Amino acid sequence: MIYFDNVTKKYKDNFSLQEITISIAQGEFVSIVGHSGAGKTTLTKLILAEEAPTAGSVFFESTNIHKLSKKDLMNFRRKVGIVFQDFRLLPNRTAYENIAFAMEATGKSDEEIMEDVPHVLELVDLTNRAFHFPHQLSGGEKQRLAIARAIITQPDLIIADEPTGNLDPMNAKEVINILKKINDLGTTVILTTHNKGLVDSIKKRVITLENGRVIRDDKEGKYML
Amino acid sequence: MLTHTKRIIKTGWNSFVRSGFTSVASILIMTITLFVIISLIFVQAALNNSLNDIKDKVDVTIYFIPGAEESSIKKVEESLVKLPEVKNITYTSSKEALSNFKDKHSNDYLTLQALDELNDNPLGASLNIKANDPSQYESISKYFESDDALVKESLTIIDKIDYSQNKLIIDRLTSIINGAKKLGFMVSFVLIIISIIITFNTIRLIIYMSKDEISVMKLVGAGLKYVQGPFIVSGILVGICSALLTILIFIPVSIWLGNNMTDFIGINLYQYYKSNFFQLFIIMLGSGILLGSISSIFAINRYLRK
Secondary structure (H helix, E strand, C coil): CEEEEEEEEEECCEEEEEEEEEEECCCCEEEEECCCCCCHHHHHHHHCCCCCCCEEEEEECCEEHHHCCHHHHHHHHCCEEEEECCCCCCCCCCHHHHHHHHHHHCCCCHHHHHHHHHHHHHHCCCHHHCCCCHHHCCHHHHHHHHHHHHHCCCCCEEEEECCCCCCCHHHHHHHHHHHHHHHHCCCEEEEEECCHHHHHHHCCEEEEEECCEEEEEECCCCCCC | CHHHHHHHHHHHHHHHHHCCHHHHHHHHHHHHHHHHHHHHHHHHHHHHHHHHHHHHHCCEEEEECCCCCHHHHHHHHHHHHCCCCEEEEEEECHHHHHHHHHHHCCCCHHHHHHHHHCCCCCCCCEEEEEECCHHHHHHHHHHCCCCCHHHHHHHCCEEEECHHHHHHHHHHHHHHHHHHHHHHHHHHHHHHHHHHHHHHHHHHHHHHHCHHHHHHHHHHCCCHHHHHHHHHHHHHHHHHHHHHHHHHHHHHHHHHHHHHCHHHHCCCHHHHHHHCHHHHHHHHHHHHHHHHHHHHHHHHHHHHHC
């Protein structure tokens, strides 16, 4: 599904990623681990075409993501749900509207929105917070809302970039459980984190990065650094 | 398409209302801009009014010698009416001239007594001529220097033509007013440009604060129009509110100016405001909407391009 072909990314004189070749199949749950600065976030930015690689190519199915036109890129991004460490919710919109926005953006009808949004809110246990603004929600609630926004469009791929970074252990665990549930339903999940306990509890594929290189890729791995 | 437009308007409205303080701040800044524009319209109106006033005061009077035949004077009048430069002519007979003189000097006992000493009316009849434009007086007065037979005949009864005495004052006033108008226009232009730049930057700053929001929208896969639309709607709403606020503020301002400054400005600004209200309202609304939407479009395009 996602294929990194000998990808290198350089920021000025620093290599953020060096000659990365990995492939992620449909339906996988992949944890990408490593210290800060190992290149985890750069990897996700390359998948979203927020950054372009210095060398090599990134493929989604068989298309090179960085050669997409503006319009095709927009359509590609609709197939990917993103969850960030800092939530990145729309501050002037309620929880309900934040989720609805992702659907509106993809041109869904009002009826579909009214049907799907409450359903997803229930899934992330935010039904009674639907009409609260992000600043009225706790960290854990914000992240659950961000996940709800990411999955509402039923994407093929979810990218969660340090989603538990700002959360306490209880909330972090809950977020991971939701991601696992989504993965069980067939969505590919890419999770970047440096939370050892969480990675070990997932018991799925783990890719370990160090200084921009892949140093381990274990099928049912653990966090080992 | 319709759902799309509806959503954009709704989202724009929501973000305008929910931004609270920032919306109020941008409304205030734009109100200042519109206030400057409307003030300059007022200044231009006042200047135009004084120019017209002065133009109106300019005239040429032909004084006839006392005892000139009314029929000869009428002949001169008829010949003048035919000139294309002449707007209208007022005839004042010697009797009227005398009674006007007496009215004017009703408190001046000595003068009136001296007048009574004379048996005859010392004042002659006169023709007061108004031209279509101040620059045409010269050609009217020159008419009496031409070789026209009628003119030659009338010259014997003409005492004097006062054009040349007024000429200097007329010319100077016209050039002062024209200069003031030009200067006013230039100052207005600069002020308007400055306030537009300030408004533009305020809106840009507000959109700058939303740049993370814009990047999130793009990452979620929202189309450019869908990201841009609500910001433009908010900009337009700011414009509309500012226009309404400016128009409201100007009601008491113009009443005060009308009551206290009419003599100084030479025009009752409240009356002016009242009679041109609709036009001014449209100008304010148009400027507000244009300023709000164009600033938003420019500001947001910076972040959309990336």
